Amino acid sequence: MSATGFTLLAAPLLPVWQIAALAALMLALIAALWWLRRNTLAALARLAAAAVLLLALLNPQLQKEKRQPLDDIAVVLLDRSASQRIDQRAERTRAAARHLRAMLSALPNLRVRTATVPPDDGRQGTRLVAALGKALADVPPERFAGALIVTDGRAHDMPKQPRRALPAGYDGPLHVLITGRQDERDRRVVIERAARYGIVGKQQTVRFRIRQQGGAATERVAVTIRVNGETWGEYRIRPNAPVTLRLPIARAGQNVAEIIAAPM
Numbered sequence: 001m002s003a004t005g006f007t008l009l010a011a012p013l014l015p016v017w018q019i020a021a022l023a024a025l026m027l028a029l030i031a032a033l034w035w036l037r038r039n040t041l042a043a044l045a046r047l048a049a050a051a052v053l054l055l056a057l058l059n060p061q062l063q064k065e066k067r068q069p070l071d072d073i074a075v076v077l078l079d080r081s082a083s084q085r086i087d088q089r090a091e092r093t094r095a096a097a098r099h100l101r102a103m104l105s106a107l108p109n110l111r112v113r114t115a116t117v118p119p120d121d122g123r124q125g126t127r128l129v130a131a132l133g134k135a136l137a138d139v140p141p142e143r144f145a146g147a148l149i150v151t152d153g154r155a156h157d158m159p160k161q162p163r164r165a166l167p168a169g170y171d172g173p174l175h176v177l178i179t180g181r182q183d184e185r186d187r188r189v190v191i192e193r194a195a196r197y198g199i200v201g202k203q204q205t206v207r208f209r210i211r212q213q214g215g216a217a218t219e220r221v222a223v224t225i226r227v228n229g230e231t232w233g234e235y236r237i238r239p240n241a242p243v244t245l246r247l248p249i250a251r252a253g254q255n256v257a258e259i260i261a262a263p264m
Contacts, residue, residue: 008061146173219239
C-alpha cells in the first residue's frame with residue numbers, strides 16, 4: 001500500500017543571510033518613510049511589495065512525495081547440525097519449515113527469510129546464535145518482525161538470558177520449535193579438566209564424566225579410552241559421576257586422547 005504526501009520546501013536564490021539582511025534593510029526604509037510621511041496606506045503597500053520580493057527570493061516549492069512502505073522481515077532458522085539427523089528430526093524440520101513458510105507468506109507486508117545452521121565442525125558445536133546474527137546482518141532493526149528457530153534444542157553459544165540471542169538493537173519475538181521427543185534419551189562425554197600441554201614420558205590428568213539424560217542412572221556405561229589411535233583402557237563408569245584418569249604423554253607434538261562411551 002502506497003501513500004502520497006506533499007511537503008513545502010524552500011530553495012533560496014540567494015544565501016539566507018543575504019535575504020535576511022535585505023529584509024531588515026527594506027523594513028527599516030519602509031519604517032523611515034512612514035515616520036516622515038505618516039501615510040499608513042502607502043506603508044502597507046510597500047510592506048506587501050517587499051514581502052512578495054522576499055518570498056520570490058526564498059523560492060518556495062511544493063514537493064509531491066509517494067511513499068511505498070517496506071515489508072517487515074521474519075527469519076526462519078533451520079538447524080542442520082549432526083544431532084538433527086537422529087530419529088527423523090531432519091524430516092520433522094523440513095515439515096515444520098514448509099508449514100511456517102506457508103503460514104507466514106499469507107501475512108501481509110511480511111517477507112520470510114530462511115537461513116540454516118550449518119553442520120558443526122566437532123570443535124565449536126551448534127552455533128545457533130551466530131547463524132541468527134548472520135541472517136540478520138543486512139536487516140534493519142526496525143524491519144525485524146521476529147525469528148522462528150527449528151532445532152533439537154542443542155546450542156553451544158546460547159546465552160543464559162535468551163533475549164540476548166538477538167543482536168544488539170533488535171527487538172522482536174523469538175520462538176523455538178523443538179524437533180525431539182519428550183521421552184528421548186541422551187548420553188555424552190563432558191571434559192571437565194584437561195591439560196593443554198605436557199612433558200614427554202610423564203602423565204597428565206584428565207577429568208570427565210558421562211552425562212546422561214533418561215535411561216537407568218544406576219547402570220554403568222562401557223567407556224573405551226584410546227590414546228593416539230590405540231586402545232589404552234576399558235572401563236565401566238557410573239553415569240553423571242566424575243572420573244579422573246592419568247594418561248601418558250608418549251611422544252612429542254600432538255597427542256590425541258579419545259573417550260568413547262557406548263551408545264544408549
